[in-house]
Amino acid sequence: MTDPAPARLVVLVSGSGSNLQALLDASADPAYGARVVAVGADRGGIAGLDRAAAAGIATFVDPVKAYETRDDWDVALAGHVAEHKPDLVISAGFLKLVGPAFLGAFGDRYINTHNALLPSFPGIHGPRDALAYGVKIAGATLFFVDAGVDTGPIIAQVAVGVLDDDTEETLTERIKVAERAQLVECVGRLVREGWTVKDRKVRIP
Ligand code: GRF
Numbered sequence: 447m448t449d450p451a452p453a454r455l456v457v458l459v460s461g462s463g464s465n466l467q468a469l470l471d472a473s474a475d476p477a478y479g480a481r482v483v484a485v486g487a488d489r490g491g492i493a494g495l496d497r498a499a500a501a502g503i504a505t506f507v508d509p510v511k512a513y514e515t516r517d518d519w520d521v522a523l524a525g526h527v528a529e530h531k532p533d534l535v536i537s538a539g540f541l542k543l544v545g546p547a548f549l550g551a552f553g554d555r556y557i558n559t560h561n562a563l564l565p566s567f568p569g570i571h572g573p574r575d576a577l578a579y580g581v582k583i584a585g586a587t588l589f590f591v592d593a594g595v596d597t598g599p600i601i602a603q604v605a606v607g608v609l610d611d612d613t614e615e616t617l618t619e620r621i622k623v624a625e626r627a628q629l630v631e632c633v634g635r636l637v638r639e640g641w642t643v644k645d646r647k648v649r650i651p
Contacts, residue, residue, distance in 0.1 A: 453480040453637035456532040458540035459487050463494025465538035465559060468626040469633060470501050479638040484530040486523065488542045504530070510542065520545035527552065534637060537591065538629065541570060549593060556591045557636075559629050561621045563587060563603055568596035573618040577608065584608050584617060586625035588632050590643065599646045601636070604628045 485498035513519040537558035562572030564587040592598035
């Protein structure tokens with residue numbers, strides 16, 4: 447029997463794209479079971495798009511401001527993602543909340559990695575907020591996106607200890623190391639093994 451075709455990943459980015467790079471590196475191994483077929487962004491001129499181009503992967507850029515309304519942007523983004531027929535869509539440092547059209551199309555297979563242990567510290571300043579609160583354990587959460595802000599069913603979490611002399615920068619970078627490993631491992635397992643979600647509980651058989 448021949449191996450099944452690798453699962454198709456579309457990755458959305460807004461910045462440096464180190465999580466994207468980790469997925470690109472992992473998918474170089476055919477045993478990983480997935481490949482990145484396209485990278486989308488909400489802005490140009492970012493390292494994440496350069497990484498995609500360097501890997502020879504299709505890109506598209508959909509700035510919210512290019513559309514008359516937020517809903518128009520949401521429809522366009524969903525359309526551009528759909529063109530690549532993804533099995534899984536991954537928000538990896540994508541700084542935009544998608545809307546109903548996108549969730550209608552991909553809500554069953556749209557995941558996001560967040561740099562805090564949800565439900566604590568949602569939003570775009572996870573490590574900063576965790577430090578300000580004085581927590582001793584920070585970390586990262588991978589979850590299925592729903593209509594809320596970082597509220598969807600949790601796939602996996604990884605803990606990262608906070609050091610007395612941590613700054614926002616040092617903690618953010620340490621979280622990202624653990625976050626990338628978690629993302630790569632979980633995406634591989636999701637596409638190879640499948641998953642179920644019941645009463646918010648995500649199970650990978
Ligand atoms: C990640 O830590 C993610 O949790 C946060 O932004 C970071 C993205 O990093 N929202 P990168 O662009 O993948 O390097």
